[in-house]
Amino acid sequence: MAGKLIHEVIPVGILRCNCSILGDPATGEAIVVDPGDEIERILEIIRRHGLKVRTIVSTHTHIDHVGGLAGLHRATGAPVLIHEADLELYKNLDTQAQWLGVPTPAMMRIRDFVKEDDTLRWGGYEARVLHTPGHTQGSISLVVDASAVPPGGELPNVAADSVVAARLLAGDTLFHGSIGRTDLPGGSYPQILSSIREKLLTLPDELVVYPGHGDITTIGSEREFNPFLR
Ligand SMILES: [Zn+2]
Ligand SMILES: [Zn+2]
Numbered sequence: 617m618a619g620k621l622i623h624e625v626i627p628v629g630i631l632r633c634n635c636s637i638l639g640d641p642a643t644g645e646a647i648v649v650d651p652g653d654e655i656e657r658i659l660e661i662i663r664r665h666g667l668k669v670r671t672i673v674s675t676h677t678h679i680d681h682v683g684g685l686a687g688l689h690r691a692t693g694a695p696v697l698i699h700e701a702d703l704e705l706y707k708n709l710d711t712q713a714q715w716l717g718v719p720t721p722a723m724m725r726i727r728d729f730v731k732e733d734d735t736l737r738w739g740g741y742e743a744r745v746l747h748t749p750g751h752t753q754g755s756i757s758l759v760v761d762a763s764a765v766p767p768g769g770e771l772p773n774v775a776a777d778s779v780v781a782a783r784l785l786a787g788d789t790l791f792h793g794s795i796g797r798t799d800l801p802g803g804s805y806p807q808i809l810s811s812i813r814e815k816l817l818t819l820p821d822e823l824v825v826y827p828g829h830g831d832i833t834t835i836g837s838e839r840e841f842n843p844f845l846r
Contacts, residue, residue, distance in 0.1 A: 618642055618740020618762050621781040624661050625826060629653030630718070631680035634828055636785055638760060639667045640739025647671045647738050648694075649758065649785055650828060651684035653721075658684065659691055669694040670738045673730065675787025675828060676755040677706035678800075679713060679721070686724035697736070699747060700729040702754025705802060730756060737763055741781065746815045750808025751788045751796030757816060758785040759823075783824045784835070790816055790825060792833040795844045812845060 619642035628635045629652045637658060639646035646667035651658055651674075662669060669692040674681045677698055689696050698706065705712075706726060713720040730736070732747040736758070742765075743758040761782045788796035790812055798805045816825075821836030838845060 618781075621741060621760075621762075622646070622665055622667070623783070624665075626654070626657060626661070627829075628657065629680050629683060630716070632829060633680040634826060634830075635684075636826060637661050637665075637667070638738065638741065638743075639665055640741050641665070643739035644668050645670050645738040647673060647736060647743065648688060648692075649673050650675055650681040650787070651688045652680045653683045655684045655687040655691065658688060662692075668692075671695055671697060671736050673697040673736065673743075673756075673758070674702075675757065675785065675789075676752040677702040677709075678752065678788065679709055679716065679718075681787070681828065682706060682709070683721040685726075686722040689724055695728050696724065696726055697728050697730045698726055699731065699745075699754035699756050701747075701749065702752050702802075703729075705752055705754070737765070739763075743785070748787075748789045748808075748811035748815050750798060750804050750806075750811045752800075752802045754802075755787055755789055755796070755811075757787055757789055759783075759819065760785065782820075783826060784816070784819060786816065786825050786827050788828040790838060790842075791827040791829065792825075792831045792838075793842055795842070796828075809844070817845070 622639035
């Protein structure tokens, strides 16, 4: 049975990318999503909860979401995952740094990739990968929930915890009252709209959404109020 999900969200770097640390207190296993910068702050949270990072994943490879990948990988030894369609964008991190006028962060060779419908597991939790291109070609969203295959293989626990644990990490695809920009290389406005309509708005209304920047929201609230989705 999974312990109550640890989910710490900290805005990192000059663009204040929402980095998520998700942990299962029952097993101490965790994943980190979008470590864009400020590795020391992320590590401090990991240490405070006594977590062991199993996986590091970025929702896409814009600099504000990947700037800390190499550093966090070095500090934790955890594998780093992105969608392969964003690998070229990652290799152009120096160009992205020039756009922002910041130094190029440490880089690493990324060899492991996620694709649509893959499942990432930590302790009694899992995240299902949705490929949601449009902001970039390799943009993904993650549906987090209690695992159908709990550690030790006991019967699935479908108690209150799993209901409360369900949430969507939307990267820069869907924001509170807005959507991701599509004017950067690899962006497509029609594509981001169909990704959101077909893959995100089909999720339950009550699902809490953690965007890549800014405030949390819900699927139902965005379906009703988001001016880009009318
Ligand atoms: Zn982005
Ligand atoms: Zn961003």
